Amino acid sequence: MANVDEFAEALRSAITNRGLGLERLREHLSQHGVSVSPTTLSGWQTGRSRPERKKSLQAVVHLEHILRVPPGHLSELLGPPRPRGRWLRRAPAPMSAFWPEHALEDMETRWDDQLIRVSQQDFVTIGADRTARSFRSRQVLSASMNGPDRWVVVMHTESRALPSLRALKNCEIGRLVEDETRGVLAAELLFDRVLGKGESIVIEHELVNPPPCPHATRYEREFRLPAREYVLEVTFSGAPPASVTQLADGTAVAPSQTLLDVALDVQPGIRGFRWSW
Secondary structure, eight states, X not given: OOOHHHHHHHHHHHHHHHTOOHHHHHHHHHHTTOOOOHHHHHXXXXXXXXXXSHHHHHHHHHHHHHTTOOTTTTGGGGOSOOOOTHHHHOOOOOGGGTXXXXXXXXXXXXXXXXXXXXXXXXXXEEOTTSBEEEEEEEEEEEESSSOOOEEEEEEEOSXXXXXXXXXXXXXXXXXXXXXXXXXXXXXXXXXXXXOOTTOEEEEEEEEEOOSSOOBOSEEEEEESSOEEEEEEEEEESSSOOXXXXXXXXXXXXXXXXXXXXXXXXXXXXXXXXXXXX
């Protein structure tokens, strides 16, 4: 179970192992453009307080680097943010508003609203021939009540050859719906345990396109519910595209071998990139 005590203990241990005092740690953070007082750091490592605001969560990411612990080692222990502001005011749209209703008919979707999206990470590989090869996703989820035991994956593709699905971490494939005529794949990823209220889980899955892979000009992630963190990495095995646009706000992005989108406090909508060759 992710909670403040686990985060505080892990932070305290990492600071001790690194041999840095709180003032020295503050100086390191300042060099990264992050301002956190020694008093705040002390509160975090004793469990008296927790990082919640966007700048504090960004500081935790820098702390992981400064303290030489693996990425996510600290942030994943924070669990879900305390509900406040717009997290409470918005009623979620039904799943059918985002994905074809026929694909969800045989799916157990009742737990979806009870899974808090702590982190969503997508890793997309585009081949040298400009085709979409694979999509690997990593979710950090936290239960808002007792009972969640699965995550529903829905993918829509313009290609009639649907990708193959693999469960990679802490889950297995349950019910699977493949509609090649409409280019829709839906599946249940069954957790390796039933979650209790406040418990968190990290799951990973991968979708791999069969040859001939579809021509790739975009990748998008639809958010029906808020997510505290979103990371998207699109890697081009060959030459990068000629132009790139970010879907969230329509801004142009400099073409590169790797496109990266990192966002905090993500609200319902679409994020991702589209590009032209």
